[in-house]
Amino acid sequence: MHAEGLTVALFATCINDVMFPGTPKAVVTVLERLGCTVEFPLEQTCCGQMFTNTGYFDAAVPDVRNYVKAFAGYDYIVGPSGSCVGAVRHQHPMLAAHAGDEGLAAEVDKVVARTYDFTELLVDVLGVTDVGAYFPHRVTYHPTCHSVRVAKVGDRPYALLSKVKGIDLVPLPDADQCCGFGGTFSVKNPDVSVAMGGDKARHVASTGAEYLVTGDNACLMHIGGLLHRQNAGIKTLHLAELLAHTESGI
Incomplete structure (x- = not known):
């Protein structure tokens, strides 16, 4: 797929947003270098993984609803964290089922299918392995x-x-x-x-x-x-x- 003209929503993740902002900025740098347009939905928050891992499923469900709302309009969502992307894929469907909300479950399935780890987006969607990087170390x-x-x-x-x-x-x-x-x-x-x-x-x-x-x-x-x-x-x-x-x- 040609990156030129491709619009990607950046799922920064809360740890990166708070502690490592250079990482999501780097994602934007690489994707724009490849010709993508990157947007940052301001409604995004935590994926809820910390609640879910600790057993507080009810507390995590609002994060699932918010993720669906924030990223519903995008065909491609990218996150620079295998952990958080994995949580979206595996925990969000479980949490929607826990909430007993069939409508939410259907929306979760749609958004989960469009959520990619950064490396997956580069290799599988854009078909790129050489992103023009130079690092002599x-x-x-x-x-x-x-x-x-x-x-x-x-x-x-x-x-x-x-x-x-x-x-x-x-x-x-x-x-x-x-x-x-x-x-x-x-x-x-x-x-x-x-x-x-x-x-x-x-x-x-x-x-x-x-x-x-x-x-x-x-x-x-x-x-x-x-x-x-x-x-x-x-x-x-x-x-x-x-x-x-x-x-x-x-």
Whole structure:
């Protein structure tokens, strides 16, 4: 599909909007470079995942209704988070059923079918792996649990990274192991979370990478915090922000 003229709605996600605004900005940079028009529906809020994961289904249902309302008019919705996109796909239908609202369930199904992880939109919809990125650094990639197991982005991130000019992409040992963040898991089980994160940080350090890259900033925040405490000297970066870099800058 030709990107020229394609209008995409940006689902920024609340963690990015509040803590990592550079990530959704990078998504806009990349998509506009490819000829897309990106719009940001102001009605969007949280996807409700934190409520749902903790068992507060009734509290999450209004977020589902709001997501449907905010993004109903778009054929393509993109989010730079496998976790939040996965929540929309798998939790929103469940929550609509929990609410007993058949009309909401039907609208959810329509919007869910048009919601894509950033890597899926690039590779599957736009048919692009080379986005014109340039990043002359040693990089290792952590495939986050929700992106792989829930959103099922597969090898799309690697396909995109492999086309980045100047990059030295090195494999991460035990890449399929969880980093220990897990949203509310890290709050309820901090000792276990830190132990798991410590293993992940050690594997990252063993690669000699300058940058750790993922598609989910929550996991990146968790691992990055541990790397910082260990004075590992390894920087963290969201995949979208890496792809936004070109030889002339961002």
